[in-house]
Amino acid sequence: xxxxxxxxxxxxxxxxxxxxxxxxxxxxxxxxxxxxxxxxxxxxxxxxxxxxxxxxxxxxxxxxxxxxxxxxxxxxxxxxxxxxxxxxxxxxxxxxxxxxxxxxxxxxxxxxxxxxxxxxxxxxxxxxxxxxxxxxxxxxxxxxxxxxxxxxxxxxxxxxxxxxxxxxxxxxxxxxxxxxxxxxxxx
Amino acid sequence: xxxxxxxxxxxxxxxxxxxxxxxxxxxxxxxxxxxxxxxxxxxxxxxxxxxxxxxxxxxxxxxxxxxxxxxxxxxxxxxxxxxxxxxxxxxxxxxxxxxxxxxxxxxxxxxxxxxxxxxxxxxxxxxxxxxxxxxxxxxxxxxxxxxxxxxxxxxxxxxxxxxxxxxxxxxxxxxxxxxxxxxxxxxxxxxxxxxxxxxxxxxxxxxxxxxxxxxxxxxxxxxxxxxxxxxxxxxxxxxxxxxxxxxxxxxxxxxxxxxxxxxxxxxxxxxxxxxxxxxxxxxxxxxxxxxxxxxxxxxxxxxxxxxxxxxxxxxxxxxxxxxxxxxxxxxxxxxxxxxxxxxxxxxxxxxxxxxxxxxxxxxxxxxxxxxxxxxxxxxxxxxxxxxxxxxxxxxxxxxxxxxxxxxxxxxxxxxxxxxxxxxxxxxxxxxxxxxxxxxxxxxxxxxxxxxxxxxxxxxxxxxxxxxxxxxxxxxxxxxxxxxxxxxxxxxxxxxxxxxxxxxxxxxxxxxxxxxxxxxxxxxxxxxxxxxxxxxxxxxxxxxxxxxxxxxxxxxxxxxxxxxxxxxxxxxxxxxxxxxxxxxxxxxxxxxxxxxxxxxxxxxxxxxxxxxxxxxxxxxxxxxxxxxxxxxxxxxxxxxxxxxxxxxxxxxxxxxxxxxxxxxxxxxxxxxxxxxxxxxxxxxxxxxxxxxxxxxxxxxxxxxxxxxxxxxxxxxxxxxxxxxxxxxxxxxxxxxxxxxxxxxxxxxxxxxxxxxxxxxxxxxxxxxxxxxxxx
Numbered sequence: 001x002x003x004x005x006x007x008x009x010x011x012x013x014x015x016x017x018x019x020x021x022x023x024x025x026x027x028x029x030x031x032x033x034x035x036x037x038x039x040x041x042x043x044x045x046x047x048x049x050x051x052x053x054x055x056x057x058x059x060x061x062x063x064x065x066x067x068x069x070x071x072x073x074x075x076x077x078x079x080x081x082x083x084x085x086x087x088x089x090x091x092x093x094x095x096x097x098x099x100x101x102x103x104x105x106x107x108x109x110x111x112x113x114x115x116x117x118x119x120x121x122x123x124x125x126x127x128x129x130x131x132x133x134x135x136x137x138x139x140x141x142x143x144x145x146x147x148x149x150x151x152x153x154x155x156x157x158x159x160x161x162x163x164x165x166x167x168x169x170x171x172x173x174x175x176x177x178x179x180x181x182x183x184x185x186x187x
Numbered sequence: 188x189x190x191x192x193x194x195x196x197x198x199x200x201x202x203x204x205x206x207x208x209x210x211x212x213x214x215x216x217x218x219x220x221x222x223x224x225x226x227x228x229x230x231x232x233x234x235x236x237x238x239x240x241x242x243x244x245x246x247x248x249x250x251x252x253x254x255x256x257x258x259x260x261x262x263x264x265x266x267x268x269x270x271x272x273x274x275x276x277x278x279x280x281x282x283x284x285x286x287x288x289x290x291x292x293x294x295x296x297x298x299x300x301x302x303x304x305x306x307x308x309x310x311x312x313x314x315x316x317x318x319x320x321x322x323x324x325x326x327x328x329x330x331x332x333x334x335x336x337x338x339x340x341x342x343x344x345x346x347x348x349x350x351x352x353x354x355x356x357x358x359x360x361x362x363x364x365x366x367x368x369x370x371x372x373x374x375x376x377x378x379x380x381x382x383x384x385x386x387x388x389x390x391x392x393x394x395x396x397x398x399x400x401x402x403x404x405x406x407x408x409x410x411x412x413x414x415x416x417x418x419x420x421x422x423x424x425x426x427x428x429x430x431x432x433x434x435x436x437x438x439x440x441x442x443x444x445x446x447x448x449x450x451x452x453x454x455x456x457x458x459x460x461x462x463x464x465x466x467x468x469x470x471x472x473x474x475x476x477x478x479x480x481x482x483x484x485x486x487x488x489x490x491x492x493x494x495x496x497x498x499x500x501x502x503x504x505x506x507x508x509x510x511x512x513x514x515x516x517x518x519x520x521x522x523x524x525x526x527x528x529x530x531x532x533x534x535x536x537x538x539x540x541x542x543x544x545x546x547x548x549x550x551x552x553x554x555x556x557x558x559x560x561x562x563x564x565x566x567x568x569x570x571x572x573x574x575x576x577x578x579x580x581x582x583x584x585x586x587x588x589x590x591x592x593x594x595x596x597x598x599x600x601x602x603x604x605x606x607x608x609x610x611x612x613x614x615x616x617x618x619x620x621x622x623x624x625x626x627x628x629x630x631x632x633x634x635x636x637x638x639x640x641x642x643x644x645x646x647x648x649x650x651x652x653x654x655x656x657x658x659x660x661x662x663x664x665x666x667x668x669x670x671x672x673x674x675x676x677x678x679x680x681x682x683x684x685x686x687x688x689x690x691x692x693x694x695x696x697x698x699x700x701x702x703x704x705x706x707x708x709x710x711x712x713x714x715x716x717x718x719x720x721x722x723x724x725x726x727x728x729x730x731x732x733x734x735x736x737x738x739x740x741x742x743x744x745x746x747x748x749x750x751x752x753x754x755x756x757x758x759x760x761x762x763x764x765x766x767x768x769x770x771x772x773x774x775x776x777x778x779x780x781x782x783x784x785x786x787x788x789x790x791x792x793x794x795x796x797x798x799x800x801x802x803x804x805x806x807x808x809x810x811x812x813x814x815x816x817x818x819x820x821x822x823x824x825x826x827x828x829x830x831x832x833x834x835x836x837x838x839x840x841x842x843x844x845x846x847x848x849x850x851x852x853x854x855x856x857x858x859x860x861x862x863x864x865x866x867x868x869x870x871x872x873x874x875x876x877x878x879x880x881x882x883x884x885x886x887x888x889x890x891x892x893x894x895x896x897x898x899x900x901x902x903x904x905x906x907x908x909x910x911x912x913x914x915x916x917x918x919x920x921x922x923x924x925x926x927x928x929x930x931x932x933x934x935x936x937x938x939x940x941x942x943x944x945x946x947x948x949x950x951x952x953x954x955x956x957x958x959x960x961x
Contacts, residue, residue, distance in 0.1 A: 008604060012620045012649050024643035024674045028631040029684045034587055036794050061636070062733060062740055062793050064680045090682065100585045152796075155515070155584060156531075173522075173530035175582060176515030179796030 035061055036097055038087040039180055041151060043072070043080035043139055052080070054149070056180040059089055071183035074119075076144050082121065082137035084110065086178075101153070102135060108177075109159055110134025111152040111169040116186055118142030119149070123167065131159040132167065141186045153178035210255040210863035210873070213280045217247045218263060221286040230265035230287070235272075236913055236920045236960055237874045238317050245708055253823055253862045255873040257915055263287055272417055307654075308663045308701025308713050309394030310758045310772045312337075316387040316414070321911060321924050323429045323438055324954045327383045331409065334391055335830040336772065336814035338849035341940040342376040344464055344949055345476045345506045346545070349379075350939070351407040352393055352774055353810040353834050353848050357724045360402030361409045364498050366553055366571045367401045369599035369625060373639055373726045374734060374741075375847070375941060380502045380549035380575060382480040384427070384440045384457050387414035393772055393814070394701075394715055394756060398650045398667040401601070401621050404697040404719040405752050406776065413498070416444050416451040416486050425960040433928075433952035434475070435536065436461030444484075453484040462538040463507075467932045467950035471942075472533045473510040475540045479503045492559045502549040507540040512945040513582055513735060516796035520738055520944070524897050529946045542580040542588040543735070550574045567605040567619075574598055581735070593638060594630035599623065613656035621648040627725070636684075638732045638741070640677035642725055646670070648695075663701035670694060671722045677729055689729070693722035693749055713758040723747035727782050727803045737784065738896070738944070739799035740791055747805060752778040765820075772814045781808035783838070783845070786894070799896075808845055810836040828856035835889055844889040850902070850938050854882040865912075872912040880907040887938040900943055903935035924956040 041054040052074060058067035074080070088095040101108050105127040111134070112121035121139050123132030134153075157174035158164060164172050218227045226247025233240040234251060237259075243249045254277055263271045268287045275281070312334045322330050328339035328347030338350045348355055361368040361379050370380050383389060390410040397408040417423065424443035430436065437460055444453035459478040463470045482500040489495065511529025514520045523529065553571040560566060578591035605619035625644040629637040652665035675689040699717035706712055727747055734741040754776040762768045785804040790797045812834035819827045831853045836845030858878035864871040887899040911924045932951040936943035 008606065008618065008620045008649070011604065012647060022643060022645070022674065024626070024641055024676050026686050027629060027637075027641045027676055027678060029678055029686075030629075030631040030634050030636060032634055032636065034584060034634055039794060056794055058794050060680060060682050062680075062791065062798070064682075067792060067794065104584065152518075156582065158530075174515075175513060176519050176796050177584065178794055179516055179518060180794060 032061070032090060033088065033095065035088050035090060036086050036178060037061070037089045038085075039151070039178060040085040040087070041182075042083045042085065043074070044083070045075070046079040046081060054151075054182045054184070056182075057089070061090075069180070069182065071185070073185045073187060074139075074141050076141055076186055078141050080139040080141075081124075082139050084135045084137070098135060102133070105133045105135075106131075106159070107156050108133060109154055109157050109164070109172065110137075111154065111167055111172065112137070112139075113150040113152070113169065114184070115147035116141075116145040116149075116184060118145070119147075119184070119186065121167070127159075129159065131165050134167075144187050146183075146185050148181050149184045150181045151178065152176060210253065210861070212254045212256065212277050213250060213252045214254055214259075214261075214275065214277065214283070215248070215250040215281075216283045216285065218243050218249060218265075219247060219284060219286050220268075221288040224286075227265055227268075227287065230263060230268075233262045233264070233315070235260040235262060236922055238876065238911070239874070240315075253860065253874075255864045255871070257873065257920075261285075269418070270415070272419060307392075307394075308661060308703040308715055309392050310713065310756065311390055311392050313388060313390040319383055319386060319389065320425075320427050320440070320922075320958055321909075321956065323384055323427050323440060323956060324431050324436065324926075325383075327379060327381050327389075327409075327411075330383050331389065331391060335770075335816040335854075336393055336812070336832045336834075337391055338852075338939055340375050340847065341937070341942070343471070343474055343509050343512070343940070343942045345474065346376055346378045346508075348372070348375070348377070349391075349409055350849055351391055351409065352812060352814070353776075353836055353845075354403075354405060354407050355847075357727070358403050358405045358721065359407055359409065360397055360400055360404075361411070362400055362402075363411050363500070363551060364413055364553060365410075365555070365569065366551060366573070366601055367623070369573045369597065369601075369623075370549060370575045371577045371595055371597055371627075371639075373730065374737065376508075376735065377545075377577070380504075380547055381411055382457050382478070382482075382500075382502050383411065385413055385455050385480065385482045385500060386411040388412045393774070394699075394717070398652055398665040398697050398699060399617065399619070401623050401646060401648055401669075403721045404667065404669075404695065405721055405750075405778075406717065406719070406754050413453070413455070413482065413484060416446055416453045416484065418446050420446050423961065425958060427956065427958040429954060429956045431461065431952055431954045433949055434461040434464040435538075449487070451486040455482040455484075456480065460538065463533075463536050465536075465950050466947035467934045468947070469528050469532050470534070470536060471509050471946055471949075472529075472531055472537075473507040473539075473541055473544070475507045475538050477505045477540070493556070494558075495554065495556045498551070498553040498555075500551045502547070504545075504547050505540055506545045506547075508543040508545065509942055509946060510541070510543070510582075512942055513543045514738060516793075516798055517739075517790065518796055520896065523945050542582050544580050546578040546580070546591075548574075548576040563609040565607045567603070567607075569601070569603040569605070571601040572599070573601075587634065591630070591633055592635055594633050595637070595639065596628050596630065598626045615654045616651070617653075618651045619649070621650075622646070623648075636678055636680070636732060638730050638734060639726055640675050640729050642673055642675040644674070644725070645672040650697075659705045661703040663699070663703075665697075665699050667697040668695070669697075673725065673728075675725065675729060677731075680731060689745065691722075691728075695720045695722055695749065709762040711758075711760040713756075713760075715754075715756045715758075717754050719752050719754075721750040721752070723749070723782055723803075730803075733798065734801075737801050739786075739801050741784065742800065742802045744803040747782055747803060748780050750778055750780050750782055750805075752776060767819045768817070770814075770816045773812075775811040776809065778808045778810070780805040781838075783808075806838045806840040808836060808838055810834065810845065810848070824860050824862055826856075826858045826860075828854075828858075830854040830856075843891055843894065846890060846894050847939065848887075848889070850887040850899075851885045852882060853885075854880065856880045870914055870916075872914055875912040876910070878907075878909040878911075880909065881905070882907075884937065897944060899938045900936035903933060903937070904931075905933075905935070906930045919959050919961050922956075922958045922960075924954075924958075926954040926956070928952040928954065 044051040052072040086097040124136040154174040157172035161171035429438040457480040510531040575597040579593040581592040648669040650667035671693040673691040679685040697719040703713040729743040756774040787800040861875040886902040
């Protein structure tokens, strides 16, 4: 009995000593090519002048530092040509994901919701089914006002659902790939 | 659909009037020791292919009544004795004595379901082979729900993990054939990788400590145990086929075994395929599942002192996750709550499994050798290796849905040396050392930062357990120490990405004390007190990222300390004139530094919108409850069973209830067994048994509104009808089971099912099972 106990105890101590010297090898850091770090919504005034860029940038993804959000000031009673750009700035060189969305445009749609009266966004592009995508848009303003513009990108929405082709998100469903809110001032 | 089943049920019931043959034969006698001739009390007897079973009384006498004319195999089981299978041809009432032989391995742990023979002071509940095969349509978590105090924490119907007296996941040890199941239980959406059909017996120990086993030690254990190969030199086996109307599911299980003095073998395989399940009103799109499992068992006796067995099992599954339950952000989640029918619900049934889905492979290889030094001493060595490969697929952009979003490979290796000795004065000692190595690696192909880091963990444990029988008392005392060494390599969340290393050493202690006292032959009292610690798991320390299983961003906490738990249980088991029995278990558990996932006030803004943040925190908690089960035999045919379980848990530091605890529930079971066979044409239905089971699950009121996204669902009533019978076809005996779950086709949602955020639970489901033993 005592002999066996001694053997078991020795085995126990020996294993603890042996194992404390082992180390896990370094992991391979995954290449996060699907990540969108940056959204740039460039609004070029039809009347000419400097384009306004609304941008959302979150380089380190879900954790870490808070995103940098840049709003903008627009003119009253003006028309802008809107152009959407999506980037992965973790990659070097920077990866432009706009084309990836365009390739799958039947599975994607941007939605624009503003709290400013009179501010509206119309689609200027369409997928193979003739449904809007939202990479190219026209933004129009009327009266002055301060508020927000919310841009949402939905993956696999029901693009045939009622109101969705007109830019109403209510019945769209799908999963949200992007949802950002910008402070906008119309003056 | 329902009407059709009703007609079928009536069709089965009508022939009741047409019985003729006598089915009230009785088999009685004594069970004796083959060498000494002394009577054996409390030996368990089971009539194969029926649900009949008895336990001999204090004089070794048994009586099995209501048997039909025919041929039977009777299995006799008693601790410390060889399991014996005898063949009986019954023409008339028969009185016969059986002898059983003491196994050389006096100390062998024979699994005995009879409560009186258990070699422990802890409360044990079990599912036998019959109830496992009769419920072949269910997975492990769902199957165990029939035991009072056991629930299932689910994500849809396919992903289900058992909850025993409020403990689950990292706090519940699951043993697959004696080996601690090593899998990736990182969230409530991961279920244990075990095929319950491989087991011939599943036991749930609701106690204070499980010191013999590697694992959490916090009290409760689920043991999945394939039976030893029967000592029968002929090829024997069984086949079981199951069909379910809900999900058009097909399942097939085949078991074959043969005893041979050189090497005995047993093989067990399961195939399952099911499609989209259905609620009363709509299909649950993308909830199909496929499963292919195989187990091989080899046993060899080198001498009457040296035995070796080998066990290999492989479990492979592909599981669809409800398409509408996959969310992008908090807005999507809130949208989902508002809907009657989940997004992406299709009008037609499909077997197709698309993303989101899980693909899991789990393989286990175990070699165990037992050596008897003499009649009283035994030495065991066990070696085991497990490989777990978990891949989870999300709906992704750019054709990446075929690339897993989570892909983890886990190897684990286990070694154990165990020594047991039986001393005079009914003292029994058991001691052992164990080593377990876990090597967990993420596959970088996912293109996503892993939720759980890579790690290497070593656990070395040593334990000593002693038992003593003294007059009417039985005492159990034990202690255990574990040294846990975690070597973790994480990837930083800040840019540039860097490798961060963590080294942890934890000490775990466990000790327990138990006392069982036979007040009379029929009344048994038991008391247990245990103290145990549990080290924080890797996910609790280091997980980071979006976790669909919690609908938010989950953050580990590197400052977590070891949990310390004190638990006490009080049990009472009484049999009243073999007509009634009552089983009660009350428990109270206090856990200091209880680790839980705490919803933070912070809503994290990402480019995908806002997400709730959950962080692992510690508090002091208490969990207490009561399990009650009672049986009453009104007459030979009519039986009534009642199960009730009550549980409550509190966070004592913040003065709020604990989340994810099962709702209280009450189950009533009425069964009627025909004493005479029912004749249909030339065939007869033997042991026709009709059972109605009603379960009422109360609304979970013990939770505050701010602790969850939506209020817990209302209480609901769930009704099951089960009809089972045996039919003799020439030399084979077929067993038919016909079951209807949720007969009333009620729409309900269950608090412990995460899918309740998005969809109703399953509607009516008719299940047909055909099995035969040869």
